[in-house]
Amino acid sequence: MDNMTLIAVTSIVTAGLTTSLGCMMPALGEGRSVATALTSLAQQPDASATITRTLFVGLAMIESTAIYCFVVSMILIFANPFWNHVIAEATKATGK
Amino acid sequence: MRLSPDQMIFWQHGFIKLNGTIVFTWGLMVVLAVGSKLITRKLSTELKRSRWQNLLEIVVTAIEKQIEDVGLHHPEKYIGFLGTLFLFVALAALCTIIPGYEPPTASLSTTAALALCVFVAVPLFGIGEQGLVGYLKSYTKPTVIMLPFNIISELSRTLALAVRLFGNMMSGAMIIGILLTITPFIFPIVMTALGLLTGMVQAYIFSILAAVYIAAATRTRKPKPEPAPNT
Numbered sequence: 319m320d321n322m323t324l325i326a327v328t329s330i331v332t333a334g335l336t337t338s339l340g341c342m343m344p345a346l347g348e349g350r351s352v353a354t355a356l357t358s359l360a361q362q363p364d365a366s367a368t369i370t371r372t373l374f375v376g377l378a379m380i381e382s383t384a385i386y387c388f389v390v391s392m393i394l395i396f397a398n399p400f401w402n403h404v405i406a407e408a409t410k411a412t413g414k
Numbered sequence: 415m416r417l418s419p420d421q422m423i424f425w426q427h428g429f430i431k432l433n434g435t436i437v438f439t440w441g442l443m444v445v446l447a448v449g450s451k452l453i454t455r456k457l458s459t460e461l462k463r464s465r466w467q468n469l470l471e472i473v474v475t476a477i478e479k480q481i482e483d484v485g486l487h488h489p490e491k492y493i494g495f496l497g498t499l500f501l502f503v504a505l506a507a508l509c510t511i512i513p514g515y516e517p518p519t520a521s522l523s524t525t526a527a528l529a530l531c532v533f534v535a536v537p538l539f540g541i542g543e544q545g546l547v548g549y550l551k552s553y554t555k556p557t558v559i560m561l562p563f564n565i566i567s568e569l570s571r572t573l574a575l576a577v578r579l580f581g582n583m584m585s586g587a588m589i590i591g592i593l594l595t596i597t598p599f600i601f602p603i604v605m606t607a608l609g610l611l612t613g614m615v616q617a618y619i620f621s622i623l624a625a626v627y628i629a630a631a632t633r634t635r636k637p638k639p640e641p642a643p644n645t
Binding site: 367368371374375378379381382385386388389392 | 480483574577578580581582584585588615616618619622623626
């Protein structure tokens, strides 16, 4: 396999893997946190404002790890520096 | 595939580019500043007040209450900064209804700038509350060994603020763009509604996190009480 094919295959596979792990793991974490929040809401309904706010802040922190994975996948697919580099080389080679 | 409003160029002269991020940021600034100025020209304390003044009062008192809930005891000191953060990010997300508009927070430059503002504001408020020595000593709590970790956590949560907001806004715009090419028109509309919801949630999260960081920096720690001698 030459350079171009290798870079393309690796980028695509890594992007798929990153997205899949980045979707599964934070979803598990968020599910557990919402379940615990619901339990504590049932036990102490008058603290619901604090619990809800803390829940949302916690969910945002968990979500941000998913966003990191998404950003890396997008970079691999749409703004891949290695791919741009080999494309530039190939264009130079055929243009010469 | 346009990844950000940075690539919409409106006007170019040499290397000075007026791209979508700058133009839309200016537009939001004009709407916020001119709108507030017009509404607060004739403030009334009677029962009869204009509906715009009512709207502003609802917004300001809600933000004040949230800041108070987080643990900052004089919200009027912080509401200028935190309220502006929330209103800017929320309005940037809300205006996606307007066709042809891309939220400027979908560009990493804008979110990095906002995160840097928070990064600078936290020590400023902390030093204002606790004095320079007191604030610097808080980095060595609970033990001096934690000093590098505290510094690293300062930097990493600034980065996290920037990337979180950027990722959420950019993903909303990108999903709509991708769906427009492959599905009937109803799905992009639904995704725009979802993008509105996540935009408002992210605006709330950004300002609440900034408030929590400032609260952590300005919290004066009570000295530990001496153990009572047993007689």
